[in-house]
Amino acid sequence: MTTVSGAVDAGFELFWSPVNDQCITCMESGGVCGYNWKQSEFTCFCYDQPNQDACPTRPGSNSSKPSSTNTALIIISAVLAGIGLGWGIFACTQRKKRIAAQSSISAAAKSKDIPSPTLSKGLITPSASFSHSIPSYPFPSIEFGKASTYFGAQVFSYTELEEATNNFDPSRELGDGGFGTVYYGKLQDGRVVAVKRLYENNFKRVEQFMNEVEILTRLRHENLVALYGCTSKRSRELLLVYEYIPNGTVGDHLHGKRANSGLLSWPVRLSIATETAVALAYLHASDIIHRDVKTNNILLDNNFRVKVADFGLSRLFPNNVTHVSTAPQGTPGYVDPEYYQCYQLTEKSDVYSFGVVLIELISSKQAVDTNRSRQDINLSNMAMKKIQNRALHELVDPSLGFETNSSVRRMTTLVAELAFQCLQTDREMRPSMQEVLEALRKIRNEDLNVQKAEVVDILKGNFPLMSPDLEAAEKWASNSTTPSSSG
Known part of the structure; x- marks a missing residue:
């Protein structure tokens, strides 16, 4: 065993830790x-x-090393702190921008009073000659295309719609209008759609594109075509995605590729007129002027129910304004002559265009046909002349049975009279769209009542009701053969 004295003599290591400041x-x-x-x-x-207390600095020693190390540590710490502070400020700024953008999108999608942009297919410049001033309505400052929705419409990628239409296969074309081609497509989720491909991607087309998106996302009606979504305005092409309406347009059935189908009987045509009037009256009640009412913009489903389409030219009508002064827009043959001459757009401009549609439904003729005589190139001019000269039978489509069916003759005459009022050159002489709708409903109800009465007469073994002309003739003959009471 090692003794204390032996350990001291041999030597030993002592491990200890300093506990006071002087030793440190x-x-x-x-x-x-x-x-x-x-x-x-x-x-x-x-x-x-x-x-x-402490040892003095040894001559020639590197006494600055601890100080240099500390200085380097201080500099590195300051740099890292600066980087962290800068990153924190950047992240906070980006978060505020995202929140502001989301708020703008949510407000735009939910608000019923969205400030309207220049709602037109052309460049519309408000005029100082309005009866009331019209403010400018800029688009929201959000970056369109960065969100998954715009005004509530889904934003599709160009690639997705390219695949849906089989790379815009020409065999899938549904129609070709003045501003774009419509293709049949099928989305990845199984929905069958109509994809409208605008011809150009310039400022005017972007304006029309965004205008139609805003109009259709704020409106919901069974007689208006539904918009499913669109591409971003920054996409390589401007594309709109609608619900697919399978039965073509009214124009197709009247004087297009479906004209020989014979499916547009008079009751179907009267129903089409009424439902189109319902859609237009709804638009006017929503302070919107369609501005391109024509048979090629009235789609039909398999039950011949109406879906009014194409709102690229539509205009949101400001409150408390009697008219909007703007360059005329629309399709030749349908444009309100007073609007064309005076540059004043009103709801009555749609009424005029609808009057042309009524004449098309009666005659099955095109709104403009250069093969007709010069005075009759415009269908509206021809119709006014025929009606004034009591030659309606020369205008009506013979396949409707105007000469043989008294009910058809009565109804077409009433509709022609209504169209005559809609086509008045002076807009103050035209009825409102609501008044047109009420007149059509009355005509339709009268037609249904007459049909019921004729069915009852047939069941009783009586003859069908005679035409007004024949009734008057028989009454005159009866009176002329009655003996005079003075004899």
Whole structure:
């Protein structure tokens, strides 16, 4: 066993930790902590001699190393702190921008009073000659196409719609209008759609594109075509995605590729007129002028129910304004002559165009046909002349049975009279769209009542009701053969 004295004589290592500030200071200066028994105080044993607190700097030593290390650490810490602070500020700014953009999108999609842009297919410049001033309605400042929806409409990628239409296969074309081609398509979720591909991607087309998106996302009606979505305005092409309406347009059935189908009987035509009037009256009640009412913009489903389409030219009508002064827009043969001459757009402009549609339904003739005589190139001019000259039979489609069916003759005459009112050159003489709708409903109800009465007469073994002309003739003959009471 090793004794204490033996351990002292042999030597041993002692491990200890300094516990006071003086010893730590001494060690940091390169000394060794000790104790002066004579003076009974702490001593720092240095390279040259004991000192009371710490060792002096050794000549030639690199005494600046600790200081340089500390300085480097301080600089690195400052740089890292600066980077962290800058990143935090950037992240906070981006978060605020995202929140603001989402708020703008949500407000635009939910609000019923969305400020309207220049709602037209052309460049419309408000005029100072309005009866009331019309404010400018800029588009929202959100980046269209960065969100998954715009005004509530889904934003599709160009690639997705390219696949849906089989790379815009010409065999899938549904129609070709003045502003774009419509293709049959099928989305990945199984929905069958009609994809409208605008011809150009310029400022005017973007304006029409965004105009139609805003109009159709804020309106919901069974007689208006539904918009499913669109591409971003920054897409390589401007595309609109609608519900697919399978039975073509009214124009197709009247004088297009479906004209020989014979499916547009008079009751079907009267129903088409009434439902189109319902859609237009709804638009006017929503302060919207369609501005391109024509048979090629009236779609039909398999049950011949109406879906009014194509709102690229539509215009949101400001409140408390009697008219909007703007360059005329629309399709030749349907444009209101007063609008064309005076540059004043009103709801009655749609009424005029609808009057042309009524004449098309009666005659099955095109609104403009250069093969007709010069005075009759415009169908509206021809109709006004025929009606005024009491030659309606020369205008009516013979396949409707105007000459043989008294009910058809009565109804077509009433509708022709209504169209005559809609086609008045002076817009003040035209009825409102609501008044047109009420007149059509009355005519339709009268037609149904007459049909019921004729069915009852047939069941009783009586003859069908005679035409008004024949009734008058028989009454005159009866009176002329009655003996005079004076004899």
